[in-house]
Amino acid sequence: MPTAPPVGGLADAVFEHARTEPHRAALSRKDAAGRWREVTSLEFRDEVLALARGLLAEGVRFGDRVALMARTRYEWTLFDFALWTVGAQSVPVYPTSSADQVHWMLHDAGVTACVVEHEDHAMTVGSVVDRLPRLQRLWQLDAGAVAALVAAGERVDEEVVHRHRRAVTPESVATVIYTSGTTGRPKGCVLTHGHFMFEADTLVGRWQEVFGARPGEEASTLLFLPLAHVFGRMVEVAAVRRRVRLGHQPALTASALLPDLASFRPTFVLAVPHVFEKLYAAARRRAETEGRAAPFDRAVEVAVAYAEAQEHKAFGLGPGPSAALRLQHQFFEKVVYAKVREALGGRVRHAMSGGSAMSRRLGLFFAGAGVTVYEGYGLTESASAATANPPGRVKYGTVGPPVPGTSVRIAEDGEVWLRGPHVFSGYLGDPEATAAVLRDGALATGDLGSLDADGYLTITGRKKEILVTSSGKSVSPMALEERVCAHPLVAQCLVVGNDRPFVAALVTVDPEAVAHWLALRDRPEPPPAELVRDPELEAEIRRAVVSANTAVSQAESIRTFRILARPFSEEHGLLTPSLKLKRRAIEAAYAREIAALYR
Structure with a gap:
């Protein structure tokens, strides 16, 4: 049975790789012209070490918690490993978080410093900073935070950094990740270096076909998952530990992601x-x-x-x-x-x-x-x-x-x-x-x-999502929703019916798919309010609902549905950052539409 390594922490791999394979391409990052440039194991080690010295110079100490609020980018990985080098704990924050969410996480975690990506994030933190008495430092990536910290760290001896690194054990806390949560306030999950080392090494060991490379190839992956999510963090850790060349892509839109996949040419992806x-x-x-x-x-x-x-x-x-x-x-x-x-x-x-x-x-x-x-x-x-x-x-x-x-x-x-x-x-x-x-x-x-x-x-x-109709029938909405969403025009489906006489659904459509569907029929795109009442579109969605109903009993089937004018979004607080439906929030936002389904 795999076990966590008996000594050391996550940052040790960075220093070991620089010692054994200094000129291997460990990461790739885009230059100002948008071209991928390799970062060797030695270069990455030197950047981590320089940033770690800067963090110590600016007052970050062993066990301190430092928040990271940014999209998926090279500097996030750099800060993660620099913080782990000095024994600090990173607290990831989704870049789309509201001021209230930011305040809750930073206050609950007692963070002493915060790294943000750009001015908008800095303003979000600034709007609640008077209620964060422990927050002492705020660094902005797009305002030269890395260079400033590296310059500050020149007065710190490298041996001080190594003393901190040698004090890290598998039992040391590596990060506090707040659950995005479909209900209630986020809770901070405490994860240690050992948790991540066991998980990463187990996955790499069992799935060597994925993390390895064919003869003549180097293993590489383009990370586009949010690093505020545990899945993205595990990809980051596993890539560094397994010596997989790692690139970062901050946007999940097809227009941004597909060109970078084509230019980076990863050997595997995690999505x-x-x-x-x-x-x-x-x-x-x-x-x-x-x-x-x-x-x-x-x-x-x-x-x-x-x-x-x-x-x-x-x-x-x-x-x-x-x-x-x-x-x-x-x-x-x-x-x-x-x-x-x-x-x-x-x-x-x-x-x-x-x-x-x-x-x-x-x-x-x-x-x-x-x-x-x-x-x-x-x-x-x-x-x-x-x-x-x-x-x-x-x-x-x-x-x-x-x-x-x-x-x-x-x-x-x-x-x-x-x-x-x-x-x-x-x-x-x-x-x-x-x-x-x-x-x-x-x-x-x-x-x-x-x-x-x-x-x-x-x-x-x-368990919390099981619906119970007024007749006492228990319904698991997930299977129905997945089957409705299998239709190419459907973006999302929320099944409702708790304490109601029957099951119904709210359905959103995929704007790109609908635009394509209309173009094939030589039809202009009407305003959203008109589109949702379109008889042809309604007939298509009805086919999706009827198909989904074949998998359940009549008592569990969707009797009626409503097409909504716009998809549920994270921006409007209706999706988690991992794109799960926030059921309570959606039901509250569309209470009138749901009530109309039962008239």
Whole structure:
């Protein structure tokens, strides 16, 4: 069973790599002209050391908490490892956080210093600084924070930094990550260096096919997940420890991400299902525009059938793809599948997905197109992945068996319980909340799930999200919502019905998909208020609802729905930063629309 290293901390890897492979490309960052430039292990070590000296010069001490509020960028990783070098604790803050959220996290964590990306963030912190008596320093990345700190650190001897680094142990706290939370105030999850080292080393050891490289290639990944989320932080740590060249991309929009994937050309990516859904939808829209929708759809069917046959063979349930299927698959390789891979940079053959559920069909399609997506499951409280599909035995539509060293059991009420060295020690300053989720050393996740005969976990919903209609019928909304969202025009779906006579839904549509759908019909795009009442659009959404209803009983089915004029957004407080629905907030914001569904 894997165990956390007995000594040292996360920053030690930076110094060890500089000693053993000083000229290896450890990271890449964009220069002023937008070109990727390599940063060697030695250069990164020197930057971390210089910044660590600056932090000490400016009063940051062992055990202090320092907030980081920025998008995913090179400097975040630089600050993380500099803080860990001196034994300080980073407190990530989503860059979209409101002033109230910023105040709560910085006050609750007792941060003494804060790093922000730009002036808007500085103003957000400044608006609440009078209520943060412990906050002594505020540094702004876009105003030369790194250079200023490096200059300040010139008066600090390097040996002082190394004394701090040698004092860090696996039991030392590395970070306090606040849960984004679909309800209530965020809680600070206390995670140690040992938690991250165990998790990163376990994932890299078991998933060598993902984190490794083929002969003649160097392993590399472009990190575009938010570093304020535990999944992004784990990618950062694993890449540095595994000697994977790491790049950063701050935007998740297709217009920003796709060009950087093409220029960076990673060998693997780690993403949320939303990214894969967008890639698939963009590929299909392009095929439709070029008049090749029918061949594309046939290629999808072949990819799904091919991957499913491979899956059956892996589990001893079949002989694998037939000769005829292999021939069809080979035909579509150059005209469809290679182009899908090209959108990811051309070298990606493996990917990992987490954060929310990926549909079985989408996972099969990407596998059939030559990109195996290993879906996993975890929480901030488990330092990222607790389960994940293993190489060679991927069961699409599940989140896989427990990662090595972890155990999973299903409680009597269907709740998923986890045990393992990566499970957190508790919520910062909140023993009551800690006791509610840590039961005899096991983490009660709040998620509902089931284990199949092979030990693979399937998540079926959230305990707090179960709806109970006025007739007493319990309904898990997640499965219905996922099936409605499978329609290419649907962006989001929120199922409602608690204490109501039947189940209904609020549906939002994807603006890009709708624009494409209208263009194919030579129709102008009407104002949103008119679009949501469009009979053709309503008929399309009704088909999605009817299809979703076939998977549940009549009592659980969606009887009626309402199309909304705009998608739920994080900006309006209706999504978490990891794009999960904030159910209570949505139901409050659209109370009138929900009430109208039951008239």
